[in-house]
Amino acid sequence: MNKRQWLETLVGFDTTSRNSNLELIAALRDNLEQQGIKPWFAHNKEKTKANLFATLPATAGANAGATQGGIVLSGHTDVVPVDGQKWDTDPFKLVEKDGALYARGSCDMKGFIATAMALTPEFLAMPRTKPLHLAFSYDEEIGCIGAPAMLEEIVKRGIKVDGCVVGEPTSMNVVVAHKGINVFACKVHGKSAHSSLTPQGCNAIEYAARMICAIRDFADAYKANGPYDQFFDVPFTTMTTNQIRGGIAVNTIPELCEFTYEFRNLPGMTVADIQAQIDVYVRDVLLPKMKTEFADARIEIDNFAGSPALEAVEQAAITELVRALTGDRETRKVAYGTEAGLFQQIGIPTIVCGPGSIDNAHKPNEFVTLAQLDRCEQFLRKLGKSLETA
The missing domain is CATH 3.40.630.10 (Zn peptidases)
Known part of the structure; x- marks a missing residue:
């Protein structure tokens, strides 16, 4: 043929x-x-x-x-x-x-x-x-x-x-x-409650939103401060959240929110160093705040796909x-x-x-x-x- x-x-x-x-x-x-x-x-x-x-x-x-x-x-x-x-x-x-x-x-x-x-x-x-x-x-x-x-x-x-x-x-x-690509799945586990009784719950969507905003802040920092490689059409490392799912009803505080995010890194930048920023934010800022509302709150992150x-x-x-x-x-x-x-x-x-x-x-x-x-x-x-x- x-x-x-x-x-x-x-x-x-x-x-x-x-x-x-x-x-x-x-x-x-x-x-x-x-x-x-x-x-x-x-x-x-x-x-x-x-x-x-x-x-x-x-x-x-x-x-x-x-x-x-x-x-x-x-x-x-x-x-x-x-x-x-x-x-x-x-x-x-x-x-x-x-x-x-x-x-x-x-x-x-x-x-x-x-x-x-x-x-x-x-x-x-x-x-x-x-x-x-x-x-x-x-x-x-x-x-x-x-x-x-x-x-x-x-x-x-x-x-x-x-x-x-x-x-x-x-x-x-x-x-x-070309850039590397790494895709992460994140699960934010809170506690459900009737939405009229918000102090009894821990809103997984709201905490996921804080994490997503933090990821955007890291991305904005790379855009503003580099490092750069001007031979690339997008000359800096990018980070985006591209899928999200959570909640079961309009009157129920969600106990689970799942989302995926990715970053596309310039050659020479390690996956571990980029992800470490997110890990530190989760460990030192987000999770302690969640645990004041629900002691068993947790956040799971899985790097399920990627290519160098x-x-x-x-x-x-x-x-x-x-x-x-x-x-x-x-x-x-x-x-x-x-x-x-x-x-x-x-x-x-x-x-x-x-x-x-x-x-x-x-x-x-x-x-x-x-x-x-x-x-x-x-x-x-x-x-x-x-x-x-x-």
Whole structure:
């Protein structure tokens, strides 16, 4: 299949993160096995989702058959929901219009996976002296939850890789850094009472609100005082509260309030140092106040998802290679997160470069242009050929 046919196939699977991706993974597996490639998988605990990793061994010279070294092409198979969005077409059916392909995931990021799969027969026919690897993950969109299981298996299997290209949408420009993302779930436990008897209760929503305001104060401080990195589109660390739930009735003091917050940190800033500010506020200010009203009041915080920041090394071979193949020498750093930081964390030099604009991701009528997919195809073909003399 060509890249358009592959993309049509891939977007036809509704791999919204709440769903299984196993049908899509099976389609990739079957195609690879037909070409003599035996992928392996790293599943979630429930066995309802899977990462796929496949190695196209070296094909030439003394290294023929080698599976160590080479380059990884990485992409995630899940997509964000379409709930509440107004689409002009079926989001899970590829539609071509005015030089663009519309569907959920066409840009973020099944276009990259489709292009890599379409080129696999060419890759296999190239006289490569180093292998090429495919790494396709699940649950990237809800905090990069899936990839760690695959990376753990890579380490366990002793697989050594020279570099990695994560094909998130960058308009085929080179991105050398992105922020880290960390998502926290907070549960504030108070005491219920009839709302006419407020001294007998401890209002979980009101104390959660104080904590949320404190998080906003910390965020405002980062905006006002830095640290800054002007290469980023948002040049400071951000913190936001994005979901909240609490209360059971208008006349009942709530005993529980739950909310989630996230921060997106600049490279070089540690998760522990940022979260420590919130922990100190809870321990020294908020919880003592709550306990004057209810001795058993408590606040639970769980860091349930996250991915480290990426800061690529300009002198790394993968950075120099991707810059040479694209002709892009600009320094670009982005506020959104990817799985690139996870690859870097296990010692694999990584860069981000893929088709489509991030401005089109996650929106209704998401699309990728045919021109972008063509540029991706040309880039990946050159990357494969670079392994002929690596």
